[in-house]
Amino acid sequence: xxxxxxxxxxxxxxxxxxxxxxxxxxxxxxxxxxxxxxxxxxxxxxxxxxxxxxxxxxxxxxxxxxxxxxxxxxxxxxxxxxxxxxxxxxxxxxxxxxxxxxxxxxxxxxxxxxxxxxxxxxxxxxxxxxxxxxxxxxxxxxxxxxxxxxxxxxxxxxxxxxxxxxxxxxxxxxxxxxxxxxxxxxxxxxxxxxxxxxxxxxxxxxxxxxxxxxxxxxxxxxxxxxxxxxxxxxxxxxxxxxxxxxxxxxxxxxxxxxxxxxxxxxxxxxxxxxxxxxxxxxxxxxxxxxxxxxxxxxxxxxxxxxxxxxxxxxxxxxxxxxxxxxxxxxxxxxxxxxxxxxxxxxxxxxxxxxxxxxxxxxxxxxxxxxxxxxxxxxxxxxxxxxxxxxxxxxxxxxxxxxxxxxxxxxxxxxxxxxxxxxxxxxxxxxxxxxxxxxxxxxxxxxxxxxxxxxxxxxxxxxxxxxxxxxxxxxxxxxxxxxxxxxxxxxxxxxxxxxxxxxxxxxxxxxxxxxxxxxxxxxxxxxxxxxxxxxxxxxxxxxxxxxxxxxxxxxxxxxxxxxxxxxxxxxxxxx
Numbered sequence: 075x076x077x078x079x080x081x082x083x084x085x086x087x088x089x090x091x092x093x094x095x096x097x098x099x100x101x102x103x104x105x106x107x108x109x110x111x112x113x114x115x116x117x118x119x120x121x122x123x124x125x126x127x128x129x130x131x132x133x134x135x136x137x138x139x140x141x142x143x144x145x146x147x148x149x150x151x152x153x154x155x156x157x158x159x160x161x162x163x164x165x166x167x168x169x170x171x172x173x174x175x176x177x178x179x180x181x182x183x184x185x186x187x188x189x190x191x192x193x194x195x196x197x198x199x200x201x202x203x204x205x206x207x208x209x210x211x212x213x214x215x216x217x218x219x220x221x222x223x224x225x226x227x228x229x230x231x232x233x234x235x236x237x238x239x240x241x242x243x244x245x246x247x248x249x250x251x252x253x254x255x256x257x258x259x260x261x262x263x264x265x266x267x268x269x270x271x272x273x274x275x276x277x278x279x280x281x282x283x284x285x286x287x288x289x290x291x292x293x294x295x296x297x298x299x300x301x302x303x304x305x306x307x308x309x310x311x312x313x314x315x316x317x318x319x320x321x322x323x324x325x326x327x328x329x330x331x332x333x334x335x336x337x338x339x340x341x342x343x344x345x346x347x348x349x350x351x352x353x354x355x356x357x358x359x360x361x362x363x364x365x366x367x368x369x370x371x372x373x374x375x376x377x378x379x380x381x382x383x384x385x386x387x388x389x390x391x392x393x394x395x396x397x398x399x400x401x402x403x404x405x406x407x408x409x410x411x412x413x414x415x416x417x418x419x420x421x422x423x424x425x426x427x428x429x430x431x432x433x434x435x436x437x438x439x440x441x442x443x444x445x446x447x448x449x450x451x452x453x454x455x456x457x458x459x460x461x462x463x464x465x466x467x468x469x470x471x472x473x474x475x476x477x478x479x480x481x482x483x484x485x486x487x488x489x490x491x492x493x494x495x496x497x498x499x500x501x502x503x504x505x506x507x508x509x510x511x512x513x514x515x516x517x518x519x520x521x522x523x524x525x526x527x528x529x530x531x532x533x534x535x536x537x538x539x540x541x542x543x544x545x546x547x548x549x550x551x552x553x554x555x556x557x558x559x560x561x562x563x564x565x566x567x568x569x570x571x572x573x574x575x576x577x578x579x580x581x582x583x584x585x586x587x588x589x590x591x592x593x594x595x596x597x598x599x600x601x602x603x604x605x606x607x608x609x610x611x612x613x614x615x616x617x618x619x620x621x622x623x624x625x626x627x628x629x630x631x632x633x634x635x636x637x638x639x640x641x642x643x644x645x646x647x648x
Contacts, residue, residue, distance in 0.1 A: 079126035079230070079250040084108045093125035094231070098158045099180065103232060109139050109246040112149060112234040119236070120162065122155045122229035129252055130154075134230040135199035135210075136245040138167055138192050144238035145170040148192070149245050153202045154228035161225060164233040165200040165209045165217075167192035168243075174200070174209050174217045178224050189216035203253055259388045260629055261550040262395055264294070264522060265303075268320070268366045268381040270507045271404035271529050278315050278372035282365055284404065284506035286323060286440045286477045289383060292360040293396035293513050296389035300355040302331030304366075305348050305380035305541045312342035315371035320353065320383065324362035330354070342374070346539040348606055350384065363477060379540050380528060386548055392629075394515040397522050401492055402439060402508030403529060403619055409499045413452070418530050418619040419491040420563045421456065421592040422510045424484035428626055431517025438479035439465050439492065439508040444501035445472040449494055451505065453482060456489040456591065465508075468497065475506055489592055518554065518629045527571075527609040527621035537574060538609045540621070546603035554628040560585040560595040561624050566616025573598065573623065577605035586612065594624065 081093065083105050090103045090110065100120040103110045112119050134151035142148060148168035155162040160180040166173045171188040185207065192198065192211070199210040208218035230250035236243050266287045273283065289300070302320040318340065320331040331353035333339030339349045358364075364383060370376035387395060401420045408417070437453045448468040452461040463482040484490070490510070496503045514520060526540045549556050560573045560582070573585035583599030601607075609621035 077249045077251040079123050081123065081248045082108070083110050083246060090121055093123060094121045095124040095157060095229070097122065097155060097160065099160055103234070106244070109244040110232060110248065112236045112243045114236055114238070114241055116236050118160065119234045120152065120155060120160065120231065122157060122231040123248070123250055124229060126250070128228070128230045128250060130227040131203045131253055132230050132250060133199055133201035133253055134248070134250050135197060136232060136248045138194055138196045138198060139246045140242060140244035141167065141169045141192055141194065142236055142238060142241055142243045143169045146173070147235050147238055149232070149234035149243045150198050151200045151248070152233040153200050153230050154225045155231050156228050162228065162233065163200060163202055163207050163225060165198050166233070166235070167196070167198055169193070172198070172209065172211065172216060174207060174220060176222055176224055185220045185222060186217045201253055259390055259550065260392050260552060261548055262387045262392055262522070262627065263548040264385040264387070264395060264397060265525065266364070266383040266385070266398050267400045267507065267509070267525050267528060268364065268383065269378070269528060270400065270402055273368065273378040274375060275368065276370045276373060276375050278369055280367050280369045282321065282367050283381065284440065284475055286363050286365050286475055286506070287383070287398070287509065288361050288477065289355065289358060289364050290361045290396060291355050291358070293394060294385055294387055295392055295394040296387055298385050298387045299352055301350045301352050301384040301386070303348065303350040303382050303384050304333065304378060305346065305539070306340065307344065307346045307377040307539070308340050308342040309374040309376070310342055310344050312340070312374040312376065313371040315369065316340060316374070316376050317369050318378070318381070319367040320381070321365050321367045322358045322362050323365050325358065328357065330357060330364070346379070346541060348541045348543050382525070395517070395520065397512045397514070397520055399510040399523050400507065400525050400528065400620070401490065401510055402505060404507070405505040407502040407504060408494065408496060409502050410495055411497065411499055413493050413495045416492045416494055416505055418565065418617050420620040421489050421491050423489040423592055424486060425521070426486040428519055428521040429512065429514065429517070430519040431514045434481060434513045435484055436479050436481045436511040437463065437465055437508065438477055438511065440475050440477045440506040441466060441469070441471070441503065442475045443470050443472055443496070443503040446498065447501040447503050448497040449503040451492060451494040453490055454493045456491055459493065461493070462490065479511070520627050522625045522627065524607070524623040524625070525620070526607065526623065527618065529619070531611050531614050531618040533614055535611045535614065537576065538611060538621070541576060541606045541608050542623070543606050544601050544603065549625070549627070551627055551629040557626045558598040558601065559624040559626065560587055560598060561622050562587045562593045562618060563620040564590050564593065564616065564618050566590055568613050568615040569618050570612040571618060571621050572610045572612060574608050574610040575602060575605050576608040578602060582607070588613070
């Protein structure tokens with residue numbers, strides 16, 4: 075950001091100075107001990123820096139040097155200040171909280187939620203670009219961006235209120251300026267799950283996992299990158315015969331991504347790790363079926379907990395994407411002839427407000443039967459077990475696994491699960507996985523997933539070793555918002571999990587969820603870019619079928635944008 079005006083208040087005690095102008099109906103700051111002062115019981119105090127004209131897009135910042143202890147009072151920078159009325163945007167700081175307010179002709183309205191308390195030597199900044207207002211503390215965004223159209227222009231300066239009589243309030247080193255405008259792209263991360271069971275093997279023979287998923291490259295606009303990602307544990311001494319692969323099943327098992335112990339990838343040290351390898355999706359046809367292939371070295375144990383395809387989209391404006399949400403579980407040798415939930419089902423709740431644009435919804439299941447059995451598989455509501463759509467109707471396939479997809483129309487507020495039955499108890503059928511697929515174009519909202527615990531918990535408390543990696547740069551929503559939530563699918567009211575930063579060995583705040591069915595946390599606390607996350611089981615009285623992080627994404631892209639804190643500053647898109 076470019077500083078265009080400043081004042082360090084290093085001058086004799088007295089009036090604030092000739093470079094500052096008053097606001098009708100407000101008291102003025104004074105200079106005291108080389109700082110800007112509001113005395114106790116002074117009331118609303120506002121001054122505008124007038125020696126340098128402020129553009130409509132501007133920032134104002136100052137250093138806090140003395141704070142009062144009265145909630146909803148305090149001191150801080152202000153922007154778009156009018157001279158003839160109490161009209162401005164302001165950041166109000168005290169030792170209880172920091173708040174963003176707009177004042178219009180003396181009526182003050184809080185914008186956004188409270189941020190954590192200010193402290194002496196904090197640098198507080200308020201910026202406004204177009205209709206968006208942001209507050210930073212020590213160059214980290216703490217409020218906003220918040221959109222508001224009430225005030226289009228005005229001066230920069232300082233605001234304070236001190237009516238509680240608890241002591242003086244001061245700030246120092248004021249600066250005003252114009253935001254810089256770097257460029258950046260809109261970023262979205264999607265994942266396609268390939269595994270709903272834990273695998274452990276010593277065999278050197280290559281095995282294709284039962285899970286199958288479609289990679290429809292035509293559903294991702296721009297030039298996305300595609301990655302195979304695995305969560306594994308290779309015993310010490312594992313040789314290069316061990317490998318993790320993503321196969322294009324449609325192309326007769328063409329390998330599109332591979333990692334071995336001798337290439338950068340598999341580390342044979344007996345610890346749980348995440349690896350990711352980029353692959354060229356152009357070798358595959360859009361809609362080709364993908365699956366996991368794995369092999370150990372014949373002696374040492376290779377364990378696999380997760381396999382997924384990651385799709386990273388990054389362009390000036392993403393116009394099409396596909397979100398997949400896992401709702402299946404590896405459910406083998408079922409013999410029920412009355413319709414029932416699959417064993418340990420996962421759930422999906424449709425909230426219409428979390429999706430927009432042109433949307434199509436589908437559900438798919440990967441299944442097989444014995445030679446003398448058929449299976450019927452449905453997507454059902456949890457509220458009454460009624461079928462929303464039949465996916466497989468008396469289907470039979472004893473030669474391998476079949477992926478069947480059908481379209482459906484979800485109902486706002488309903489939660490969905492998979493139910494099934496076979497035709498005889500004398501033989502069986504198996505379900506390998508199931509998914510909700512949402513294809514959107516011209517969208518600004520979606521709800522994606524990071525699937526961690528993709529199958530039943532270990533029946534023990536603590537870390538489950540179903541890792542995922544969160545990287546801040548894989549998500550960017552412009553002036554919009556990205557909020558993360560922790561979700562659990564459970565069969566017992568006592569079951570409980572939390573989300574753990576496995577790299578930092580620290581809990582993610584607000585992540586604990588408890589109960590039966592699908593339980594979703596409030597918005598999560600701070601995540602650390604590049605760190606691995608894992609599910610931590612607190613109580614497993616029953617069975618926990620899934621633990622995942624949901625991403626509620628709202629992109630908002632206008633000519634001028636404020637970047638999130640990890641990307642710093644202002645966004646500009648032509």
